[in-house]
Amino acid sequence: MARILVVDDERSLRRTFALFLRDDGHQVDTAEDVDQALATLETDTFDVVVSDIILPRRSGVSLLEAVSERWPEIKVILVTGEPTVETAASAVRSGAYDYISKPVSSTKLRKVVASAARVKSLLDDNRRLQAENERQREELARLVEVRTAEVRDTKKDLAESEARISRIASNIPGVMIQFERAPGSDFQFTFMAESARETFGLEPDEVIADIRSFIDRVHHEHRDDLRRSLEQSAETLSLWSWEGRFVLPDGDVRWFQAQSRPIKSDSGTIVWDGVMLDMSERKDLQARLMLSDRMASIGTLAAGVAHEINNPLTYILANLHMLTKRAEKASGPDATDKAKVKLCGEETIELLNETADGARRVRDIARDLKTFSRSSDETQPVDVRQVLDSSVRMAINEIRHRAKLERSYMDVPLTMANSSRLGQVFLNLIVNAAQAIPEGNADENLIHLVTTTGDDGWAEVVVTDTGTGIPQELIKRIFEPFVTMKPVGIGTGLGLYICRDIIYGIGGVIEVDSVVNQGTSFKIRLPPAPEGSVLPGRKRSKQEKKEKPIDPAQVLVIDDEVNIGKALERAFPEHKLTVVTSGRDGINRLDEGNQYELIFCDIMMPELTGRDVYEHLAEHHPKMIERIIFMTGGAFTERASDFIETVTARMIFKPFDLAVVRTVMREELEKHRARDKAGQS
Structure with missing residues (x-):
């Protein structure tokens, strides 16, 4: 049977595990911590190590890494009292053969250890058989010269050996x-x-x-x-x-x-x-771990984000209240010339500009939240400065009470990355920098963000703080999972581990330099995107042309938000808009034979969604498929998310500027009218 080493700081658990395994015929040694385990491994040969993750001084993960480096053939099974996706992903990522959740049943322990021992035995057999195979090949070469008559039997032995290797190979994971x-x-x-x-x-x-x-x-x-x-x-x-x-x-x-x-x-x-x-399941665990950490970061900052939304909303509502009062005074039966002049005066324009500015601030925060919550793996050209600014907006409330923020942005090349995951890295580093500085001395502390281009053409991002710093004994381990300087209950201890994994995944490098009581600096280096890359949605500049008036069009608008339909009606009086507030009403209009040049349709609606409308068009009005334009404020169901990612129809994301809608409407009408005209001729 196998030689097993059980590592746990609780003597009763060591003894229990050892009894279970000895009953199965295994030879079992025990150790109470990582140092004792390593010393034991130095003195004898083992097949399997069963170790608790939480140990005194050094964790079971560090033992796993040491074993993987020095005795890679030994199979390591980790035991945890806190079974989560994070611990599972960390164990698998670090190379553990398996992990077991406490409380541990004897059946589970025996089954997993038996499986690990069997795999170890198979691998050992494979190595022995390969060595035997090589020996037989050499023997065959010698025998060919001296005993030709024995070649046939030797080949038979060789074939049998290779067959055994093949059978063993087929049983290896x-x-x-x-x-x-x-x-x-x-x-x-x-x-x-x-x-x-x-x-x-x-x-x-x-x-x-x-x-x-x-x-x-x-x-x-x-x-x-x-x-x-x-x-x-x-x-x-x-x-x-x-x-x-x-x-x-x-x-x-x-x-x-x-x-x-x-x-x-x-x-x-x-x-x-x-x-x-x-590695598919491990990749899935890794993606879920990253998303979980990203959502945890956003949850931590939720109060600050609410503050950043509530501030502009306060003066938006106040300004709208004042504008409503002025409009009532200027339009009522007792309206005076003075009230009308005041309604159209400079102060009113100023109020409108402030209101629009506040609405744009709220829109930007909503877009930042959408960016950070996106779970797509897609990479595209990214400007690190834009991603940094989004991260700052998310973390600004965490910063403002602790330090001044300085940004020194030099020109940097675009880099190929996933903006959501890169934003997760920047957000982690910025929040860590802020939390390393005690509250109350904001004027005397600094968080400095720098972007520049390295001598090799790579984009460089540096996040520096004047916080408490990191002790030198932790610097080499700072990117390991579950290593943290934060108090218990603050953070998961996985932030920097995930940051390093994300940066390495896009071919970059992350480095740290720190001095205790002086501060810390993290530098990220990212390779440039291919030459000629441009940001998504951005076209190369063209000389602007004065737009010619376009003939009125019959347009169907389907959106369950009544005020969106009203806003579009007011914005485009030159066109004949039919506004309905449900997918069912929109389908009925089309089934009744009404003709429309364009259809603007929301995606997330009760009863019938935009996807349902699209599928109905595909079956009953296929010619209208290319005339539909979707409007969406985001998808919160898997079905809708899949639809947004796969549908080829044009998409407008809420909140949108009316200028964007006007441009899309003009482009689509001109395209379809030109196509219709060509078809008639």
């Missing part, structure tokens, strides 16, 4: 592979386990015969990266490590990770032996 590159040739597979048939949906023999059958299944966004990683490994004989998506025959997309250290033969052929592991 993941897909064992071997590929090579001979001098002057391209890469080609020489072995792929039978498990590839179930995992990849590919026949191993077909892949060995033609590597293109495998490459064609690699997601197009990752093929170049796969090629580059292999070329670099072949050139430097360094560890090959690759992570990317694979498209299965049924269309399902899965994440895989592979690693292998190449070996170069005397003939110059380079051979890689490795395992490809399905």
Whole structure:
């Protein structure tokens, strides 16, 4: 049976776990902390380590990392008393074989340990069999020269050995592979386990015969990266490590990770032996962990965000009240010339401008919240200065009572990133900087945001504070999970760990420098976007042309918010707008035979949504599909979110400027009228 090391600071748990496992025939040693565990591992050989996460001085995660570095063949199982997505994701991310939640049943413990021991045994058998295989190959070469008559029997032994290796390979989690590159040739597979048939949906023999059958299944966004990683490994004989998506025959997309250290033969052929592991569930856990941390950050700042909304709302409502009173005095039966003049005076214009400015502030905050809550993985060209400003608006109430804020923005290149996740990084760093400074001395403390371009052309962002600083003994561990300087109950201890993961994921670097009682500086370096990249939605400037009047159009507006329909009616008196307040009424208008050149439709409506209207049009009025323009303030159901991401119709996001609606209306009318005219001729 297996040799097991149980690590827990509670003696009763160590003894209980040991009794359970010894009953199964395992040989069990125990340790009460990380240092004792490492000392025990130094003195003997072990197959499995079962460790609590929460230990004195150093955590079980640090033990896992030490074991992975020094004894990578040992399987580590983590035990936690706080089972959450965060702890699961951290354990899996750090390379644990599995994790168990307390209270631990004997059945669960025995099952997981038995599985880990079995995998360890299989891997050991595989290594032994590979060594045996190599020995037999050498023996075969010698016997060919001296005993030709025995070749047939030797080949039979070799075939049986290879069959055993193949069977073992098929039972190992993941897909064992071997590929090579001979001098002057391209890469080609020489072995792929039978498990590839179930995992990849590919026949191993077909892949060995033609590597293109495998490459064609690699997601197009990752093929170049796969090629580059292999070329670099072949050139430097360094560890090959690759992570990317694979498209299965049924269309399902899965994440895989592979690693292998190449070996170069005397003939110059380079051979890689490795395992490809399905990382899809781990990727899903990671995405959920990031979103959870982002939502936790927004929740922490909720009071400050409410404050930033309530301030402009206060004077918006006050100004509207004053404007209403003036309008009543200027339009009633007792209206005086003085009241009319006052209504049209400069002070009224000033009130309107202030009100519009306040509404725009609220709109910007709503957009910031939408940006930070977005869970998409899409990357696109991003201006780090804009993302920084959004993060500042979210955290400003956390800053203003602790420090002055200075921004020194130099020109920086665009970078390819996900604005939501990059904003999560900046928000974490800014909030950490603020919380490192005690309240009450704002004039004497500073948070400084700097953007610049490095000598190598990379975008650089620096967040500096004059706070308490980080002790040197924590600097090297500051990006580890669950390492924090905040009081218990403040934060999750995962913020900087997630920040590093996000930055590394887009090819960047994050560095920290700190002096106790003087402050801390975090520097982020990001590679530039490809040459010619532009921000989404921004077109290259063109010379403005004076717009010509456009003929009136029949337009259907479907929105359950009555005042939006009224606003559009007032804004476009030159057109004939039909306004309805439900998807059902809109469908009825169309089914009755009413003709419209354009349809403006909200997405989130009770009873029938914009998606329902769209699907009805596709079935009963297909020619109207290309004439629909959706208006949305955001989607809060999975069905609506999927629709927004996949529909090809034009989209206007609320709150919108009327100038945007006017431009969209003009462009769509001109396009359809030109198309109709061409069809008639």
